[in-house]
Amino acid sequence: MDRQQVIAAERASATRAVDAQPVIAVRDLRVLFPTQDHTQTVKAVDGVSFEVFPGETFGIIGESGSGKTTLGRALVSLVEPSAGSVIRGGVDPKGLSGAALRAHRRDYQIVFQDPHSALNPRMRVIDSVMEPLQMAGSRDRAADRKAALDALSHVGLSAELAQRYPHQLSGGQKQRANIARVLTLRPKLIVCDEVVAALDVSIRGDILNLFADLQREFGLTYVFITHDLSVVSHISDRIAVTYLGRFMELGPNAGVSERPLHPYTEALLSAEPIPLPSHLRTARRITLAGEIPSPVSPPSGCRFRTRCPSAEARCAAEVPALRELRPLHWVACHFATADGPPSPSFKTTPQETT
Ligand SMILES: Nc1ncnc2c1ncn2[C@@H]1O[C@H](COP(=O)(O)OP(=O)(O)OP(=O)(O)O)[C@@H](O)[C@H]1O
Ligand code: SF4
Ligand SMILES: [Mg+2]
Known part of the structure; x- marks a missing residue:
């Protein structure tokens, strides 16, 4: 310019x-x-x-x-x-x-540097992505699951990847999952x-x-x-x-x-x-x-x-x-x-x- x-x-x-x-x-x-x-x-x-x-x-x-x-x-x-x-x-x-x-x-949400930090290593990705909705008080697991899969699809992660554990994802995929976690809340x-x-x-x-x-x-x-x-x-x-x-x-x-x-x-x-x-x-x-x-x-x-x-x-x-x-x-x-x-x-x- x-x-x-x-x-x-x-x-x-x-x-x-x-x-x-x-x-x-x-x-x-x-x-x-x-x-x-x-x-x-x-x-x-x-x-x-x-x-x-x-x-x-x-x-x-x-x-x-x-x-x-x-x-x-x-x-x-x-x-x-x-x-x-x-x-x-x-x-x-x-x-x-x-x-x-x-x-x-x-x-008002935050995503951190370390892609591992927000994902519980013992939880499947789909469950980690649903977690913020449930912590916010939702009791409708089916709706939360749909919202989580929708958010994962928007960040480019398939339903198959959603069933994996964090250690089975690359760094970039983990960071995409972290973004999906906050996206479900539409902050x-x-x-x-x-x-x-x-x-x-x-x-x-x-x-x-x-x-x-x-x-x-x-x-x-x-x-x-x-x-x-x-x-x-x-x-x-x-x-x-x-x-x-x-x-x-x-x-x-x-x-x-x-x-x-x-x-x-x-x-x-x-x-x-x-x-x-x-x-x-x-x-x-x-x-x-x-x-x-x-x-x-x-x-x-x-x-x-x-x-x-x-x-x-x-x-x-x-x-x-x-x-x-x-x-x-x-x-x-x-x-x-x-x-x-x-x-x-x-x-x-x-x-x-x-
Ligand atoms: N909980 C805390 N207790 C005491 N000091 C803290 C605490 N959190 C941050 N600090 C100090 O405050 C200053 C600013 O830290 P902060 O992490 O906000 O910087 P930053 O710009 O994010 O640095 P970086 O680029 O390394 O992440 C630093 O001197 C840090 O040591
Ligand atoms: S020390 Fe600070 S105020 Fe002085 S010239 Fe440098 S930037 Fe400007
Ligand atoms: Mg910092």
Whole structure:
């Protein structure tokens, strides 16, 4: 795509995203954990706000330890917010209990990285796929069985495979069965946490295409969590780039993956190995120095500053606010402009500013 096409794609994606009421609205979410010795606090998610709209795929990318899984778990009530809120379909689940809470929760599902994890090794696939319906209170086994076979057929698994045990399936088939498990519930939102990371590269494309097909067929809404830029740019409408529990950048897919605004996104793009299409690889190659700092004591000011090639003294003193520099394209960097990230600074090095 040339620059004009990218801008047109950004606008189209941005317009689509504001057309409807959100499926989920996250406001200043914080999830804190005590360290093992209970003397300190891990700030796994540390002030995140965003909305996800019906039929959208909202991608979340970041390095290991940036809080992606914790955020995904908070979206489906597998972990409670320490502060802030997660409003689902206009409802704050904190105000619900008993049957109302159970009915509400079934609309918000998660699929994990490990295709073995959700399938009970001692149960036939068909029984595992029926299980969520029965846990949700269904007493009609015949109807559940029909719904499970229907879901399995939609993910490309035959009635014969449905009778097998998990160890008799390939990794890709197991992940298809996991998708069928949540599909039976017809959820309003599916959080997909590294769903292709454990699969052979040769079948990742098939599973991603399956997610896209199911989205078209059932009008599904996804939050797609991954550390792999080629995956997130393949499937997402919008992308949020996380670092140490906060969003560094949030915007339309074309804008974030082809014209990033944040130095961290630019570094992720340039670090991506060959599978990234050539038009998504940046001309300037930037190496991310060192490891991601500990979420127990993130750097002051901009938490990316210890690895940022453009860091200045202000970056240590002041937390950068998310600013909308292009339509619905936000960045948390003091010096980014609508044209892109700041140029690397040669006055100071990241180490000198720590
Ligand atoms: N239950 C917990 N108790 C204490 N710390 C936790 C807990 N869950 C996660 N953490 C910590 O919170 C931080 C964020 O973890 P999280 O798993 O959300 O990151 P992630 O971005 O999903 O990483 P990865 O890409 O490796 O899956 C990490 O430092 C992790 O050790
Ligand atoms: S220039 Fe400063 S504010 Fe911008 S990303 Fe780098 S350290 Fe953060
Ligand atoms: Mg994770």
